[in-house]
Amino acid sequence: MTVNLSLYTKEFSKNLQIAYPIMLGQLGHILVGFADNLMVGQLGAAPLAAVSLGNSLVFIALSLGIGFSFAITPLIAETDGADDIENGRKFFHHGVIMCTINGVMLFVLLLLAKPILYQLDQPIEVVQLAIPYLEIVAFSMIPLMVFQALKQFADGLSQTNYAMYATLLANVVNIGFNYVLIYGFWIFPRMEVEGAALGTLISRFFMLGLLYIILKNLKVFKPYFNWSRKEGVDGTIFKRLFKLGFPTALQMLFEVSIFTASIFLAGMLGTNQQAANQIALNLASMTFMVAVGLSVTATIRVGNQKGKKDYVALRTIAFSILLLIFIIESLFAVGFILSKDILPQVYIDNAEVITIAAQLLVVAALFQLSDGIQVVILGSLRGLQDVYIPTLICFIAYWIIGFPISYYLGKAEVMSATGIWIGLLSGLTASAIMLYVRFNYLTKKLIRTKQQLVTA
Template identity: 75%
Template structure:
C-alpha cells in the first residue's frame, strides 16, 4: 500500500530538512557571489563561473571522501558501538584535513589550464585571482565536512545547518564591503567576493566545532585519540568507501564542468546564461541532496540492525518523496523561466538564453533528484564500486557525447549542452535503481533463507 511509504515522509524530512538548508547554504554562498558580482557585468559573472568550475571539481573529490564517514558512523550508531564510531570520526578528521591541503596545492598547480580551454581572455584574467583565494578556503571547508558527516551519521543534522546559515550572513556582509568598497575597505570586486567566501568558511568551521564539542551526546566522541592510536586499517576502510564516492561525484561534477567550458566556447553571454541556470538548478538539487544523506543514514541504521525489509521500504519512501518534490520544482522552473534570470543580470540576451536552459533544467529535475537519493541509499549499504562504474557510463559514455555533439553552434548550441546533462542524469537514475533493487532483494532473500535453515 502507498501508505507504507508515505508514513515515512515525516521522519525523512525531520532528518533531511537541516541537511537541505545546510547544503542550500553552500549554494547561497555562490548565489550571493553571483548576484553581487553580476552587477559588475557579464564578464565578471562568467569569470566566477569559470573559476568555480575547477574549484567544484576539487570540492567534489573532497566531499566525496568525507561522505565515507557518515555510513560508517551510522552503522556503528545502529549497533550502539560508540568506540568504533569515535575511531571513524577521528580518522575522518585527519583524512579530510589532508585532503583540503592537497586540493589547495593541486588547484594552484592547475591554474594555467584555464588559458588552454578556449575561453574568453578577459574572463580567464578575472577568474585566476578569484580562484586563488577560494581554493585556500577548501582547507577549512574540508575539516568542516568531517564534523558535518560525523554529526549526520548520528542523525543530528541541524547543527551543521545552523553553522552554514549563519556563515552566509558573514559571507554577504564581507561581500558587500569588499566587492563594492565601503567605509575604510577598498573596492576589490571579484577578489572581494573570494575573501568573503574564505572568511565565512573559517567561521563556519569554528561554529560547528564549538556547538558539537559542548553537546552532551557528542562528548564521548570528543575524547581525542592519541597519535599512536591511529590505525592504518581504519584509514583504509575510509579510503575504500571514500575514493569510489569521490569518483562518483567527480564524474558528475566534471560533466557539469565540461558543459561550462563548452558554453564558454559559445561566448561570454552563453557562459553567463549557463551559470545562471546552473545556480538555480543547484539550489533545487540541494533538496535532493538532503534526502540522499537521509537515505545513507536510514539505510545505514537498518543495515546495522540487519532489518533489510524495513530498509527497502524506507529507501523506496525516499525515492517517492524526492520524485514528488522535484516534480513541483520542474513546474516552477517552466512557469518562472522568464523571471528568475532577471534577478542575476539585466543583459537581455543572457536572460533569454537562461530562460531556454531552464526548460531543459525542469526536465532533468526528476532524474537528478532520483539518482542522488538512490546513490545515497547504496552508500548506506556501503556499496560504492559498481555505482562508481555506473556513474562513469552514464555521465561520460552517454551524457558528454550528447552535450558535445548537440552543444555545437551549428546544432542546438546551449540547449544541446543541457540535453547532454539530461541524458546522463536519466541514464544514471535508471541504472542505479536497478542496482539498488537487485541488492535489497538479495539481502532480504539471504535473511529469509537463513531463517528457514535455522528453523
C-alpha cells in the same frame, strides 16, 4: 494499493525531520555561490563569467573532497545503529585527519591547475579575472574539508541541525563581507571579483569554528571528542574510509565534471552563453540541494537498518525517500517552467543572457526528476556501503552517454547551449535507471539471503 502506499508515506515525517536541516545546510553552501553570482553580476557579464570559470575548477576539487568525507556518514550510522560508540569514535577521528589532509592537497592542486584556464579556449578577459578569484577560494578548501568531516560525523548520528546553523550563519558573514569588499565601503577597498573570493574564505573559517564549538560542547557528542593519548593511527580504519571514500569521490567527480564541462562548452560559445549557463546551473544547484538532503537521509537511515540487519525495513525506508523526492522534484520542475523568464532577471540585466538562460531552465526542469532519483538511490547504495558498481554506472551515464551528446548538440551550428543541457539530461536519466536496477537487485538479494538463513 492504499495500504501499500501508506507504508511509504508514513515515513515521510521522519525522512523530512532528518533531511530538512541537511537541505538548508547544503542550500547554504549554494547560497554562498548565489551571493557571489548575484553581487558580482551587477559588475557585468565578464565578472560573472569569471566567477563561473574559477568555480569550475573549484567544483571539481570540491566534489573529490566531499566524496571522501561522505565515507564517514554510513560508517557512523552503522555504528550508531549497532550502539558501538568505540568504533564510531575511531571512524570520526580518522575521518577528521583524512579530510584535513585532503583539504591541504586540494588547495595545492588548485594552485597548480591555474594554467589550465588559459588552455580552455575561454575569453581572455574572463580568464584574467578568474585567476585571482581562484587563488583565494582555493585556500578555503582547507577549512571547508575539516568542516565536512565534522558535518558528516554529526549527520551519521542523525544530528543534522547543527551544521545547518553554522552554514546559514556563515552566509550572513559571506554576504556582509561581499558587500564591503566587492563594491568598497568605509575603510574597505573596492576589490570586485577578488572581494567575492575573500568573503567566501572568511565565511568558511567562521563556519568551521562555529560548528566545532557547538559539537564539542554538546552532551550527545562528548564521548566522540575524547581524543585519548593512547589512541594511535590505525591503517585499517583509513583503508576502510578510503575504500568507501574514493569511489564516492569518483561518483561525485564524474557528475560534477560533466556540469563543469558544460561551463567550458558554453564558454566556447561566448561570454553571454557562459553567463546564461552559470545562471541556470546556479538555480538548478539550489533545487539539487533538496535532493542531496534526502540522499544523505537515505544514507543515514539505510546505514542504521544495515547495522540492525533489518533489510525489509531498509528497503521500505529507501523507497519512501524515493517517492518523496519524486513528489518534490515534480513541483520544482513545474516551478522552473512557469518562472523561466523571471528568475534570470534576478542575476543580470542583459536581454540576450536572460533569453538563453530561460531556454536552459526548460531543460533543467525536465531533468529535475532524473537528478533527484539518481542522487537518492546513490545515497541508499552508500548506506549499504556498495560503491564500486555505482561508480562505474556514473561514469558510463555521464561520460559515455551524456557528454558526447552535450558535445555534439552543443555546437553553435546545432543547438548551442540548449544542446549542452540535453546531454546533461540524457546522462542523468541513464544514471537514474541503472542505479535503480542495482539497488532493487541488492536489497532483494539481502532479504532473500536472510530469509534462507532463518529457514535453515
